[in-house]
Amino acid sequence: MTVHYDQIDDYVTGRLAGAELIAFEKALSTDAELKSAVDNHPAALLIIDSLIEEEARKAIATAAQQKNNIQKENTSSLSHSPSAVRRIMPWVAAASTIGAVILWSLGLYQHQQMESQILATYAPDIKISTEKGGTQTSTKDSIIHFYQTHRHHAAVTRIDQIIDNDLKMEDRYLYERLRMYALFYDGNYEEAAKQAEQITAMVPEDIEIKYYALLLSGQKAKAQRVLRDINATRAAQIRHFLE
Amino acid sequence: MPEMTIDAQKLLDRIRAGEKERSAVITQLVNDRILKEKIESYIKKNQGDTNDGTTIFHDAIVTLVKTAFNKKDYVISSHPHAYLLGVAKNLWMNELRKRAKRETSPIEYADQETSEEDGLALTMKGDRSRIISAVLGQIARNCKEVLMLWAGGYQMREIAEKLNYNSEGMARKKKSNCMKELYKYLDNNPHIVERIRPI
Numbered sequence: 243m244t245v246h247y248d249q250i251d252d253y254v255t256g257r258l259a260g261a262e263l264i265a266f267e268k269a270l271s272t273d274a275e276l277k278s279a280v281d282n283h284p285a286a287l288l289i290i291d292s293l294i295e296e297e298a299r300k301a302i303a304t305a306a307q308q309k310n311n312i313q314k315e316n317t318s319s320l321s322h323s324p325s326a327v328r329r330i331m332p333w334v335a336a337a338s339t340i341g342a343v344i345l346w347s348l349g350l351y352q353h354q355q356m357e358s359q360i361l362a363t364y365a366p367d368i369k370i371s372t373e374k375g376g377t378q379t380s381t382k383d384s385i386i387h388f389y390q391t392h393r394h395h396a397a398v399t400r401i402d403q404i405i406d407n408d409l410k411m412e413d414r415y416l417y418e419r420l421r422m423y424a425l426f427y428d429g430n431y432e433e434a435a436k437q438a439e440q441i442t443a444m445v446p447e448d449i450e451i452k453y454y455a456l457l458l459s460g461q462k463a464k465a466q467r468v469l470r471d472i473n474a475t476r477a478a479q480i481r482h483f484l485e
Numbered sequence: 486m487p488e489m490t491i492d493a494q495k496l497l498d499r500i501r502a503g504e505k506e507r508s509a510v511i512t513q514l515v516n517d518r519i520l521k522e523k524i525e526s527y528i529k530k531n532q533g534d535t536n537d538g539t540t541i542f543h544d545a546i547v548t549l550v551k552t553a554f555n556k557k558d559y560v561i562s563s564h565p566h567a568y569l570l571g572v573a574k575n576l577w578m579n580e581l582r583k584r585a586k587r588e589t590s591p592i593e594y595a596d597q598e599t600s601e602e603d604g605l606a607l608t609m610k611g612d613r614s615r616i617i618s619a620v621l622g623q624i625a626r627n628c629k630e631v632l633m634l635w636a637g638g639y640q641m642r643e644i645a646e647k648l649n650y651n652s653e654g655m656a657r658k659k660k661s662n663c664m665k666e667l668y669k670y671l672d673n674n675p676h677i678v679e680r681i682r683p684i
Contacts, residue, residue: 247668248661279668285678286667292617293624293633298550301508302543305515474519 247279254283357423358386365416368404389420394428397421415445422451426458435459493561493568500553503647504630507550514546520566524573531577541580545573555637616680623670628663635660 252258253266270277367382381404388397401421405414418441425434435458441451449472456465499506514520524545525538533541549569552559561568624632627648634644645656671678 246661247665248657250664275672278672279665282668282671282678285671285681286664287636288681289617289620289624289667290632290636293621293629293636294551294554295547296618296621297504297507297629297633298511298547299543301511302515302546304508305512306543308512309516 247276250276250280250283251287254280357420358389361389361416361420362386365413368409368413385417385420389424392427394424395430397424398428398430411444415441418444419448419451422454426454431458493563493565496549496565497553497559497561500550501557507554511546511550514549514569515543517566520569523566523570527570527574528577532581533577537577537580541573541577544576545569548572548576554633557638616677620670620677620681624663624667627659628666631656631660632663632667 249258249262249266253263258266270280361382365382381400385397385400388394388400398421401417401424405417405421409417418437422434422437422441425431425437435455438451438455438458441448442455446452449468453465453468453472456462456468496510499510521538521542524542525535528538528541529535546569549565549572563571621629630648631644634647639647641653641656641660644650644660645653648656650656650659
């Protein structure tokens with residue numbers, strides 16, 4: 243009867259019996275290699291039992307390292323970015339928080355209202371020259387009005403009139419953001435995608451815009467992942483807000 | 486990062502599915518900020534610090550992975566967050582007990598010998614972990630997969646299915662060859678066997 247190395251575990255754990263046991267013990271008395279394998283079996287089992295833990299710990303270390311790297315990159319890019327980008331962060335936070343609370347509690351329709359409210363609250367009124375040579379001081383109000391009355395195309399046109407002016411970056415960001423939503427609600431998805439990508443390049447931290455950038459460029463899986471981030475962020479922000 | 490949106494059963498299934506899925510689950514859990522905060526907050530309220538919180542957070546994930554992998558029929562009925570928080574609490578209680586023992590033993594002269602033994606055991610344990618880790622580095626990747634599944638109680642038929650072997654016999658042969666390799670390695674390195682002997 244041939245003795246197999248597969249039988250070692252059965253032998254050590256007492257599951258080998260009858261003719262198989264007799265044959266195994268006979269082989270054990272003459273086969274030095276088999277005897278060594280039997281002697282080393284407990285150590286081998288200990289090592290094998292550690293495989294899953296070792297794999298899990300490696301995966302954790304890798305994931306934690308990646309997380310740290312991303313955090314460092316974010317910190318680094320922010321600290322080395324132009325001062326205008328640093329200034330924009332409170333606006334991003336404000337937009338996200340207000341957006342989160344309204345969007346969470348009231349739904350999509352209010353999302354449109356929310357964007358215009360952010361603009362109304364935080365953006366300055368931009369004076370532009372009219373064709374007749376005068377100035378129009380209520381540009382912001384008109385944009386908000388167009389937007390709230392679902393005249394999104396008109397809102398985009400009016401934003402375009404002012405967006406190339408020498409705006410401060412934080413102000414420009416708010417108008418660019420509203421422009422993206424206006425294009426989106428106007429059904430101009432191609433332009434909305436470009437607009438979202440442009441804002442994402444400017445403010446990568448704005449994950450809501452990033453979601454639209456991915457969604458509109460057909461990257462649905464990535465967009466879904468970002469959406470999950472948004473939901474988690476919103477949940478955390480709302481909890482923080484309620485506390 | 487997102488709060489966990491998948492249910493507990495899917496989580497267990499993914500851990501059992503293979504290394505790639507397992508790694509993805511682990512990454513998701515490590516990046517689960519809300520879960521991390523829950524566990525760290527509990528540890529901090531119970532005599533621990535942030536480092537303890539992170540260690541226990543990671544240990545809880547390891548425990549989940551090991552349990553899911555080694556117990557094929559294991560079921561989690563609660564939300565994964567609740568489950569992992571429970572695991573973390575148990576781990577932390579054990580850790581606190583160990584620490585209390587280490588802190589009180591040196592003063593009690595009657596227990597001094599025991600304390601020294603504990604210290605030695607801890608050193609040996611750390612040493613053993615490093616040695617085991619080094620040995621694991623010597624095992625080929627495909628061998629690791631076969632041996633892990635075998636150690637996890639999977640039948641050869643299941644191993645063949647999971648690792649896409651043509652037959653159960655092929656999986657058996659692979660496992661046998663991998664075991665031989667391991668025996669051979671240990672035979673050539675008797676000092677390792679001595680160092681990793683169970684304490």
